[in-house]
Amino acid sequence: MKTSEIFTSNLPVGEKLSVKRTRFEPKSVDNKKMKRISIVSGIHGDELEGQLVIYLLADWLNKNNDKLKGIVDIYPAVNSLGVDTITRGFPLYEVDLNRTFPGSANEFLPGQVVYALANDVKGSDIAIDIHSSNIFLREIPQIRINKEYSKSTLALAKELNCDFIWIHDAVTVLEATFSHTMNSMGTKTLVVEMGVGMRLTKEYGNQLLIGILNLMKKEGIIECEEEFTVRTPFSSEIGDVFYLNAPKSGLFVPALDHCAIIKEGDKIGDIVDPLTGTIYSTLKAPNDGILFTLREYPVVYEGSLIARIFGEKSGKN
C-alpha cells in the first residue's frame, strides 16, 4: 500500500491542498500485465457514502493482501477541501467538479484538479465513481450508465450488487463528467449513486463492498475462495422511471419508507404549511413500482424532486 499525492497546490495561508490516492498492488509481481481498477469518491464534497465503501475496501485489502493479483487505486476525497467544509462544489470557485471534466493544466484551479485526476486514472481497466445522491434525496444503491457506453459497461454493472441499473440517454452536459471522460479514454467507468448526502448508510456500504469484491474477483484482480453473492438488479431497460415533483412549495412530510414497493394511487406524502396547519397537496404514486428515490430534505419549492419510481412501462411517461 502506498499513498501519493496526485495533485497539490499551496493554499494562501499555511496549508496545502492535495488530492490523494492509495495504491494496493501484489507483493510479488510476475511479468503478466496486471488489471487495474480505480475507485473514486468525493468529487462532490458533501457526499460521503463513497468514503465508507473505500474504507471498507482498503480494510479488506489490508487484511487480504495475498489475494491481490492486480492494482487497486482508491481516491476517497477528490474535492478534499469540499469534503472538509461540507461544500458540494469546489470552494471559492463554486463549481461542480463533475461538470468540469476533462479540464486542462491551463485552466482555472478546479479544471487543473479534474485534469490531474483524469490523467491519474487513465489507463485503468475499470473505474467506479461513487456518489451519495445529494442532501435532498435518498437513493437505493444504483448504477447510472450513459446509453452511449452501456454496451461495454452493463455487464460490469450487474456484478456490483446494486439494486437498480439506470441506463439514461446521452445528455450533452454529462460530457463534462468524470465517467464520460474516462469512458471516452477507454476506461470502463460506472457511476454508483446511493444513500444521501452528508451521511453514511452502513448497510449500503457493506452491500457495495461485496459488489466491488465480486467484480474484482470476476476480473481477476483478486483471487480467493470466498464466494460473493450478489443480487440481481432490476434495470431501466425493462421499465420506466416516473418522476414526482412538488406541485407546491411547503414542507414535505413523507408517508412511506424509502425503497417501498408501491401501487398506483398510494400516498407518498403531503406538502404542508406549518404556519396555518394546511395541507397544500397530497402526493400519490402515478404508477405501480418501487420507490427508489425519496426526498430526504423536507423544505420544497414548486418543482423540487420528491420521488422517483421505477415501474412497468405504462404509456404515462
Added chain:
Amino acid sequence: MEKIEILRIESLSRDPLVVEGYLFKGTNPNAPKIAIVGAMEGESILPLYCASTLVDFFKNKLEKEKLKGDVLIIPSINHYALNISKRFWPLDNTDINMMFPGYELGETTQRIAKKVFDALNGYDYGVILERRPDPATCLPYIKLYKSGYEDLLAAKKFGFKLIHHRTMKSIDTVTLQYNWQLWGTKAFSIMCPSDNQVDKKVASQINQAIIRFMDKSKILNYHIFNGYESTVMDRNTISVVKSAKSGIFISKELPGNYVSKDQVIGEIVHSLEGNVIHQFLAPCNGMVTCFYSNSLIFEHAVAFRIAKIG
C-alpha cells in the same frame, strides 16, 4: 411602460419570488425588438445595477418617440439569492443559467428558466448581463460562443474593446445564450467583473454599449459616441499567467492597462511573514484583460489574462 409578471413562486417561509419584466413599446411595430436580462445569479450586483439603470433610462430619460422597437428588461431573476448574498438558487445551489431552455414539469430552477425563456422568446436581439464565473476583475467584453448561430458582425456594434469568440464546451449547451440563439434570437453575453461593488464607470461603459448597439440596430434613435472597433479574441490570442506561489495577491495593473514583456504586473506576499515571495512578469506585450479579484490566491490559480499585441 408595462410591468409584466414573468413568474411567481411561493415559498414555505419567505415572500413569494416574483420576477418582473419592464416592457417599453416602440413606435414602429416593424423595428427590431430587444430583450435584456440582468442578474441571473445572486452576487451579480453590476448586472443588476446596469439593468435597473436602463429601466430608469427608458422610463424617465428617453423621449418616447425615440424608441422605435420594443424593449423588454428583466433586471433580476434570482432575487432570493441576491437578498442573502448567495450566488445560486439558495435551496439547492443550482445555477439558473445551466437550466435553459427550461422545463415546465422539471425542478424549480428548470421551471424558472422555462418561464423566463417563454418571456424572452421571439425577440430579434438578446443581451445577457453575466457575471464572470471565476473570481476576476475584468474589462467588460462580449462573450460569444462559436455555436454556428452567432452573429459576430452584430456583436461589434456594441463597440467594446474585446469580443471573446469562444469555442463551446458541452456545458454551454444549457446556457441562455446558446438556447436563445438556437431559437432564432441573436444573443450576446456582456461579461461583467465579479466584484460585489458597483463601479459606476464600468456600468456606464456597459450601458452606453447597449444603447450604442440599439441605435446602430435601429431599435432606438439616440446617437451617442462611437465605441471601439472591437478586437476579436480567442484562446490563442490570450496569454494566461498562473500563480507560482500562494499567498496575498496584489495586482499592480488594472484591466485595460497596456504592459510590456517582463514588466512586473503583480506580486505575492507571504501571508504569515509579509515578504514578497513572487513577482508576476508580463509574458508578452499586451493588454491586461482581467486579474484574480480575491486577495488570497491559490498556487496555480490563474492570476492574469493578457491579450497579446504586436
